[in-house]
Amino acid sequence: MQKIINDPSCVVDEMLEGFVKANSELVSATENERVLKYKKAPIEGKVGIVTGGGSGHKPAFIGYIGKNMVDAVAVGELFSSPPAQMFYDAIHEADAGKGVAILYGNYAGDNMNVAMAMELAEDDGIKVGKVVANDDVPSAPRETREKRRGVAGEILMWKVGGAMAAMGGSLEEVIAAAQKAIDNTRSMGVGLSPCTIPEVGHPNFTIEPGNMEVGIGHHGEPGIEVAKLETAGQIAKRMCDVILPDLPFAAGDEVVVLVSGLGSTPLLEQYIFYGEVEKILCEKGIKVHQAFVGNYFTSLEMAGITLTLMKLDDELKECIDLECNSIGLTQYPKD
Amino acid sequence: MDKFTQQAGSLIVDRLIVAIQENKQYLSDIDGAIGDGDHGINMNKGFTLCREALDKQPGDFTYGLKTLGKILMMKIGGSMGPLYGKFFLSMGKALEGVDEIGRDEFGAALKASLDSIHAISPAQVGDKTLMDVLIPAEEAYSNAAAEGLPFGKALEAMDAAALKGRDSTVDMVAKLGRSSRLGERSRGVMDAGSASCYLILHTMADTIKELLA
Numbered sequence: 001m002q003k004i005i006n007d008p009s010c011v012v013d014e015m016l017e018g019f020v021k022a023n024s025e026l027v028s029a030t031e032n033e034r035v036l037k038y039k040k041a042p043i044e045g046k047v048g049i050v051t052g053g054g055s056g057h058k059p060a061f062i063g064y065i066g067k068n069m070v071d072a073v074a075v076g077e078l079f080s081s082p083p084a085q086m087f088y089d090a091i092h093e094a095d096a097g098k099g100v101a102i103l104y105g106n107y108a109g110d111n112m113n114v115a116m117a118m119e120l121a122e123d124d125g126i127k128v129g130k131v132v133a134n135d136d137v138p139s140a141p142r143e144t145r146e147k148r149r150g151v152a153g154e155i156l157m158w159k160v161g162g163a164m165a166a167m168g169g170s171l172e173e174v175i176a177a178a179q180k181a182i183d184n185t186r187s188m189g190v191g192l193s194p195c196t197i198p199e200v201g202h203p204n205f206t207i208e209p210g211n212m213e214v215g216i217g218h219h220g221e222p223g224i225e226v227a228k229l230e231t232a233g234q235i236a237k238r239m240c241d242v243i244l245p246d247l248p249f250a251a252g253d254e255v256v257v258l259v260s261g262l263g264s265t266p267l268l269e270q271y272i273f274y275g276e277v278e279k280i281l282c283e284k285g286i287k288v289h290q291a292f293v294g295n296y297f298t299s300l301e302m303a304g305i306t307l308t309l310m311k312l313d314d315e316l317k318e319c320i321d322l323e324c325n326s327i328g329l330t331q332y333p334k335d
Numbered sequence: 336m337d338k339f340t341q342q343a344g345s346l347i348v349d350r351l352i353v354a355i356q357e358n359k360q361y362l363s364d365i366d367g368a369i370g371d372g373d374h375g376i377n378m379n380k381g382f383t384l385c386r387e388a389l390d391k392q393p394g395d396f397t398y399g400l401k402t403l404g405k406i407l408m409m410k411i412g413g414s415m416g417p418l419y420g421k422f423f424l425s426m427g428k429a430l431e432g433v434d435e436i437g438r439d440e441f442g443a444a445l446k447a448s449l450d451s452i453h454a455i456s457p458a459q460v461g462d463k464t465l466m467d468v469l470i471p472a473e474e475a476y477s478n479a480a481a482e483g484l485p486f487g488k489a490l491e492a493m494d495a496a497a498l499k500g501r502d503s504t505v506d507m508v509a510k511l512g513r514s515s516r517l518g519e520r521s522r523g524v525m526d527a528g529s530a531s532c533y534l535i536l537h538t539m540a541d542t543i544k545e546l547l548a
Contacts, residue, residue, distance in 0.1 A: 009376075077376075077412065080373055080377060080412055080413040081416075083412035084412075109417070112417040115455070116455075197372060199376050200363060200372045200376070204367045
């Protein structure tokens, strides 16, 4: 195992320790060592934004803590949902009396743990609402969209929900905006090599050299098909062919494009891929309002890439354009 | 006397902890085939935390079950934390104030555990989850009890149904949880949750039979 770690069973705690030290101007630790919060949270008069999930996706989830973004995050073990206690404590850290929106991804464990945490928080008199991201197209057919898992589209959901909260939206308005964001977002990934959870010690699946796993999940869930590795242009076409008809995205639409490496795919390749995606969108008359390219939502050292598209309307555009500051995503004020 | 005391029952929790600790690798390996390979690690972490808590403050069967349940539910996360957390917590609550546990008391506790999982999970038989073990095991136990079989025989019926349930998951296509997204590709591999659920029920049956002997 080629990893720069100490004790394999302590990687999450040691990562958090380093993360807080390195980013002390933006985030702070809380009483619960598995909950981090925005230094200024809870913010008076603002709906709190909470998320959480398993570790191993850096900069997600804690990297999206920040100004006009996420207020508190529950941190799980590698690829494993945080327990109810951590979501519950995160809700408390984010609550300023105006309610808390929990915006997270569709995984069985997260669903159960968030449900229990929300019940406990409601008992304490905190208003809570949730939006469950389900942007990963290949993970279930369109008719059963509620079964799809949440992947990199979660970032755009946090961006929109965080912006709506920052602009003074009520809990209902924040929930509605975040729901609209994810309803207009579609994603897909391909994997080229697996990753290793340090405590497991070996890769938990294999991809033969020369092959790629089409539709791979963020935890190495095998995809829908194993295909021969293709060129960046062919992969971009393959992914657009799945994503575009699903919403559908059509000529005249304005979109946000988010390309994320899965961990060990260089930015060089990500930009080649993005260029191909933009070419296809341009041919179809779809206008790119903004593009994000980088390691936004990873799976340890997996190689591969995900493509996420969000269709904009005026409200979503306003939310995307609002300035924000977090380690994972910064939006400078638009001129 | 076909009963065991709360005091003696603490051995069951001790044995459950050992069983999970000894099978950490086995459970992770099964999980690795169609999941992410951390099932054994997370279970071991929860059960070991419970060992530490019980070493500091020992207690009877109910106390041990509730301690285990609370730790799994609040500290472990994933899907297994809440599911097994509810399982043990409900079993412990159902046995609260029962000094001597016999066939019917244990049956009621097992039923309470099953109901508590039904309340948070939609899983049914055939979905390739731990419910493929728990539902038929509880059914076999209550049927045996209804037929008037003694405690030990009811436990054997539960154990046999649990094993059969575990093995039945091999040929299933997952319908819930992370592996459900694999469709046909989840066939041919045992479900990790069903493996740990069998291990738990089997260890309970064996230890209770030993206490009754």
